[in-house]
Amino acid sequence: MTTREAFARAKAEGRAALIPYVMAGYPSRGQDLELVRQVLPYAxxxxxxxxxxxxxxxxxxxxxxxxxxxxxxxxxTDVAHFVREIRALTDKPLFLMTYINPVLAVGPAAFFQMFKEAGANGLILPDLPPDEDPQLVALAQEVGLETTFLLAPTSTEARIQTVAPYCTGFVYTVSVAGVTGTRDRLPEGLSELVHRIRQHTDAPVAIGFGISNQATAEQAAQAADGAVIASALIRAxxxxxxxxxxxxxxxEGLRGVPGPFIG
Structure with missing residues (x-):
């Protein structure tokens, strides 16, 4: 299943897409795969x-x-093996969230090839401004990995215009200028931010940082095509x-108010 097919299928079911987060090796090797089995029916x-x-x-x-x-x-290499184990369980899109240092430590070409062969669909690179190293981004895409970068409420129009075209998987829109964590409500203005992003890309847009309950999920679904839930799962x-x-x-919060992604 492709990334766009996954978003389109969720929309056809009358909801925004749900993107849960699992961490390789947490709480331990073996237990991480058991958590994947619990999460996949919802993802x-x-x-x-x-x-x-x-x-x-x-x-x-x-x-x-x-x-x-x-x-x-x-x-x-253990993380790549984990991705391979997940791929054996599902055809749903898998996005590896990694900071850029591990990519550089292994070597970009070897890193990208390792995870493509393991079954990843794409990469989320939160600390790489894509215009800082477009050749590295192109290398990932040439290997067959989609790339996803972050935009925030503080992103200027010029920044959105620069970053959005590099997002060949989906656009990861953070709800706040800060770090991940659970919140009772998301800030206002997300719909306007997503509207600005859509002027520069036809890729799906997902909101993360703060999705933890029905209320925050509803806010995300009113603005975007999907929601990422991470900290709330680990806290649970x-x-x-x-x-x-x-x-x-x-x-349940994502039902009934899916974003306008067409596919």
Whole structure:
């Protein structure tokens, strides 16, 4: 299934797409795949986190999870194996969320080829301004990986115009100028931001950073084509709550008010 097919199928069902996040190696190797099995029935796409020691865009919940995975000795090759295991379970689009340092440490060509062969559809690169290294972005796309970058409420019109065309997977729109984390409500103005983004791309737009309950999911669905849920899932695990309960609530919030993505 392609990325656009996944968004279009969700829209045909009368809702915005749900993009849950799982981290490789968290809570441990083996348990991470069990979490994937719990999450997949709710997911239209899946975001797979590569643990990293200095995740600048992530709040304390995801930072703790990343540190726990790294303490167990997880390596990039283990993450690629994890993606391969997930691909054996589903044909839904898989997006690897990674900071740029692991890409450079392995070597961009080898890194991209490794994850393409493992079954990833694309990459989310939160700390790479794509215009800073368009050759690296082109290399990922040539290997067959879609690329997704972040835009924020603080993004200027010029910045949106520059970044949006590099998003061949979907546009990841962060709800706030800050780090990931759960919130009771999202800020106003997201619909206007997404409208501005749509002037420069026909790619689907998903909102992340703060999606944690039915109310925030409804706000995301009113503005965009999909919603990413990350910190709320890890927090649920920390608190011993089931992921299905959280995902069911969020998915309910995405019903009835899908974004205008046509496909």
């Amino acid at each position: 239209d796409l899946l975001e797979v986190g590569l643990p990293y020691s200095d995740p600048l865009g992530d709040g304390p919940v995801i930072q703790r999870a990343s540190e726990q995975a790294l303490r167990q000795g997880l390596r990039v 695990l920390e608190e011993g709550r089931g992921l299905g309960e959280v995902l069911e609530e969020v998915r």
